[in-house]
Amino acid sequence: MTTFDFLLQGMLVAAQPMNLLYALIGVTLGTAVGVLPGIGPALTVALLLPVTYRLDPGGSLIMFAGIYYGGMYGGSTTSILLNTPGESASIVTALEGNKMARKGRGGPALATAAIGSFVAGLIATLGLAFIAPFVVKLALVFGPREYFALMVLAFVTVSSAFGDSTLRGLTSLFIGFALAIIGIDQLTGQARMSFGVPDLLDGIEVTTLAVAMFAIGESLYIAAQGEQGPDKVEAVKGSVWMTAQDWARSWKAWLRGTLIGFPIGAMPAGGAEIGTFLSYAAEKRLSKHPEEFGHGAIEGVAGPEAANNASAAGTLVPLLTLGLPTTATAAIMLAGFQQYGLQPGPLLFATNPQLVWGLIASLLIANFMLLVLNLPLVGLWVKLLTIPKPWLYAGILLFATLGTIGANPSVFELGMLLAFGVLGYGMRIFGYPIAPVVVGLILGPLAEQQLRRALAISQGDVTVLFTSPVAAVLLVIAAAALIVPLILRARGRGQVLSQLAANED
Amino acid sequence: MKQFFLASILAGALALPAVAADYTIIAPANPGGGWDQTARSIQSVMQTEGISGNVQVQNVPGAGGTIGLAQFASQSAGNANALIVGGYVMVGAILTNKSPVSLNDVTPIARLTGEYEAIVVPADSPLKSMGDLVEALKKDPGAVSWGGGSAGGTDHIAVGLIAKAAGVDPTKINYIAFSGGGEALAAILGSQVTAGISGYGEFESQIKSGTLRLLAMSSAERIPGIDAPTIKEGGLDVVVQNWRMVAAAPGLTDEQKAAVSADVEKLAKSAGWQETLKTKGWTDTYLAGDAFKEQLAKDVSATETILKDIGLVK
Numbered sequence: 085m086t087t088f089d090f091l092l093q094g095m096l097v098a099a100q101p102m103n104l105l106y107a108l109i110g111v112t113l114g115t116a117v118g119v120l121p122g123i124g125p126a127l128t129v130a131l132l133l134p135v136t137y138r139l140d141p142g143g144s145l146i147m148f149a150g151i152y153y154g155g156m157y158g159g160s161t162t163s164i165l166l167n168t169p170g171e172s173a174s175i176v177t178a179l180e181g182n183k184m185a186r187k188g189r190g191g192p193a194l195a196t197a198a199i200g201s202f203v204a205g206l207i208a209t210l211g212l213a214f215i216a217p218f219v220v221k222l223a224l225v226f227g228p229r230e231y232f233a234l235m236v237l238a239f240v241t242v243s244s245a246f247g248d249s250t251l252r253g254l255t256s257l258f259i260g261f262a263l264a265i266i267g268i269d270q271l272t273g274q275a276r277m278s279f280g281v282p283d284l285l286d287g288i289e290v291t292t293l294a295v296a297m298f299a300i301g302e303s304l305y306i307a308a309q310g311e312q313g314p315d316k317v318e319a320v321k322g323s324v325w326m327t328a329q330d331w332a333r334s335w336k337a338w339l340r341g342t343l344i345g346f347p348i349g350a351m352p353a354g355g356a357e358i359g360t361f362l363s364y365a366a367e368k369r370l371s372k373h374p375e376e377f378g379h380g381a382i383e384g385v386a387g388p389e390a391a392n393n394a395s396a397a398g399t400l401v402p403l404l405t406l407g408l409p410t411t412a413t414a415a416i417m418l419a420g421f422q423q424y425g426l427q428p429g430p431l432l433f434a435t436n437p438q439l440v441w442g443l444i445a446s447l448l449i450a451n452f453m454l455l456v457l458n459l460p461l462v463g464l465w466v467k468l469l470t471i472p473k474p475w476l477y478a479g480i481l482l483f484a485t486l487g488t489i490g491a492n493p494s495v496f497e498l499g500m501l502l503a504f505g506v507l508g509y510g511m512r513i514f515g516y517p518i519a520p521v522v523v524g525l526i527l528g529p530l531a532e533q534q535l536r537r538a539l540a541i542s543q544g545d546v547t548v549l550f551t552s553p554v555a556a557v558l559l560v561i562a563a564a565a566l567i568v569p570l571i572l573r574a575r576g577r578g579q580v581l582s583q584l585a586a587n588e589d
Numbered sequence: 590m591k592q593f594f595l596a597s598i599l600a601g602a603l604a605l606p607a608v609a610a611d612y613t614i615i616a617p618a619n620p621g622g623g624w625d626q627t628a629r630s631i632q633s634v635m636q637t638e639g640i641s642g643n644v645q646v647q648n649v650p651g652a653g654g655t656i657g658l659a660q661f662a663s664q665s666a667g668n669a670n671a672l673i674v675g676g677y678v679m680v681g682a683i684l685t686n687k688s689p690v691s692l693n694d695v696t697p698i699a700r701l702t703g704e705y706e707a708i709v710v711p712a713d714s715p716l717k718s719m720g721d722l723v724e725a726l727k728k729d730p731g732a733v734s735w736g737g738g739s740a741g742g743t744d745h746i747a748v749g750l751i752a753k754a755a756g757v758d759p760t761k762i763n764y765i766a767f768s769g770g771g772e773a774l775a776a777i778l779g780s781q782v783t784a785g786i787s788g789y790g791e792f793e794s795q796i797k798s799g800t801l802r803l804l805a806m807s808s809a810e811r812i813p814g815i816d817a818p819t820i821k822e823g824g825l826d827v828v829v830q831n832w833r834m835v836a837a838a839p840g841l842t843d844e845q846k847a848a849v850s851a852d853v854e855k856l857a858k859s860a861g862w863q864e865t866l867k868t869k870g871w872t873d874t875y876l877a878g879d880a881f882k883e884q885l886a887k888d889v890s891a892t893e894t895i896l897k898d899i900g901l902v903k
């Protein structure tokens with residue numbers, strides 16, 4: 085049978101009424117969990133694994149797929165409406181999405197996120213079906229030095245999310261780096277900056293920092309303003325749905341987001357966040373409306389949302405082709421496979437085609453379910469914004485706290501949440517951007533580890549960083565991204581650029 | 590709001606330990622890892638085999654299990670219904686993290702499963718045998734990069750032991766730590782490192798499909814079904830087993846200890862557990878009582894020595 089026949093057969097299995105029900109339960113649960121800050125899809129799948137012992141393999145995998153995609157999508161809703169990212173992959177979505185929501189364009193923001201997720205999920209799932217073996221070869225080319233070059237590129241490009249002052253942006257980024265150093269150093273196993281506190285040995289959880297900085301910081305900021313709060317939130321201005329112009333501005337961003345997100349998701353050390361950072365930066369550079377960035381540009385929602393869903397599908401590439409779980413959720417899905425005596429790996433496509441194609445087909449179904457579930461709810465979601473502020477922010481505080489202790493029941497974690505919340509509040513008051521702190525915490529350790537690994541393998545020879553073709557190309561792009569704006573500025577076009585780097589907060 | 594509601598129920602269920610649990614098992618790691626899977630397997634087998642009516646699993650991740658261990662030792666003292674899953678990785682982590690709580694502060698009940706280390710190279714590597722690899726290591730220890738799991742973990746310890754047995758200074762080994770066997774696997778397949786070392790399960794499907802060459806296993810004797818010599822056969826006296834165990838709370842009476850041990854024995858001998866071992870690909874290395882205590886003490890002192898030799902513990 086050809087790939088296409090297998091896929092069709094998988095679709096028939098996945099489209100049985102019971103399986104559709106499992107898919108619906110999966111996406112609903114996944115979305116619910118994604119909405120709650122702190123609790124990720126990994127924990128949900130782990131909790132539901134025993135439940136699925138009684139289901140047949142097809143049914144349980146379909147439910148997993150639903151939870152996985154649902155979780156990736158759910159995080160965007162709170163990011164956009166409440167400026168509270170539910171997952172680290174939806175941090176970037178909050179930057180533009182929340183600005184749109186405050187201008188009464190929450191509807192189109194949610195819609196472009198939903199449709200973008202659908203489009204990206206669809207393309208990426210088809211990519212998984214047809215080009216997985218090729219993508220995985222590409223991903224294996226990436227060793228430590230290539231990852232380091234990718235991180236350098238990410239650093240250079242995310243600087244566009246720094247706001248109007250480079251100095252302030254860099255200050256925020258270095259606060260993130262400083263926080264990233266805390267904990268056990270992965271390469272030597274030694275504790276750094278943990279001051280003998282056992283809870284700090286594992287470093288600072290990205291979701292804790294993100295929830296604290298965004299949700300708690302924002303709530304404190306709003307509370308401190310009292311009745312004088314300047315920004316009157318309009319729940320809906322204009323249509324709840326996307327206008328023709330929104331469509332025109334979104335579709336390219338969806339495709340670019342997918343192209344960026346899918347391969348990065350497929351890389352063993354990639355991660356969904358990096359794809360969203362790169363996508364945001366790319367949209368900002370390519371947009372015809374750069375002045376809108378920082379004030380609610382729809383491309384800034386469409387691209388990163390597509391990227392994070394595409395990378396969710398990308399994660400399954402190494403899982404299915406190499407048996408390599410690259411995220412916690414994938415690790416649990418691997419456990420789910422093993423429960424049925426299946427060992428994902430190079431032989432799975434050959435030995436168990438029905439199951440692999442069943443899973444891929446159920447991903448398509450889950451993706452479709454997600455759209456069906458979420459689009460009609462957009463009108464309902466935006467009503468959240470009409471909740472009076474004291475109630476709304478009390479609710480945000482409650483859910484942020486609940487999510488954090490739900491994921492890690494520890495008093496210390498709660499203390500960190502509050503402390504970082506106060507830090508976020510302080511940074512807001514003094515006009516420092518929030519996002520670079522979280523970016524620093526995510527990318528800092530990755531860059532450090534990969535650099536040290538590369539140098540350890542080469543026994544200290546620095547030239548290896550430039551001699552690999554892939555690394556060299558990435559570094560050249562990074563250099564261009566750094567130098568070209570300087571040249572433009574030198575030629576007197578600085579005004580455009582300072583507008584381009586508009587304040588995000 | 591419906592979804593908020595659902596989510597809050599879920600969060601509530603997670604945040605509150607169940608009141609009516611017969612056993613609460615702490616998995617001192619994130620969902621998905623080996624300890625988590627062990628804890629959840631114990632949960633499901635204990636329930637289906639009727640050993641316990643209600644079993645809850647709670648994840649307390651962090652620092653090689655030492656966070657969960659510390660919390661368990663302080664909060665569960667005297668509680669005969671509390672269990673914790675742990676393993677060899679914990680032994681090393683307690684030492685490298687200078688953890689204030691050690692395995693002496695809990696009541697180890699039994700070793701349940703174990704996995705031996707596999708040493709692999711990419712299929713196109715010029716190294717054909719363990720002998721070749723050891724030769725290369727002796728010639729220039731720094732030029733042989735080993736990809737494996739976290740620093741100070743089982744994989745790292747095994748490399749240290751191999752170097753020491755081969756007469757190479759263990760501080761000179763070029764061990765590249767990855768966050769887990771999975772990420773290390775990618776680096777090995779991409780020929781980024783010279784050799785890879787991790788639990789056999791991490792490499793199994795790659796070995797079977799021929800993309801990795803298995804050079805040796807860290808078991809005492811050859812394992813049926815695995816076509817590779819032991820490290821011992823090559824003249825290096827190295828046996829490493831990455832085992833997992835279950836421990837009870839500190840401060841139990843002898844009757845309570847006996848009751849927990851009896852339940853764990855029932856679990857280990859049950860058909861359901863044997864079935865689980867088979868589907869998960871785990872090896873049954875059940876060892877309880879004084880024999881386990883003795884083995885544990887031996888492992889702890891040997892680990893301390895090698896970690897000092899490598900230079901991870903001062």
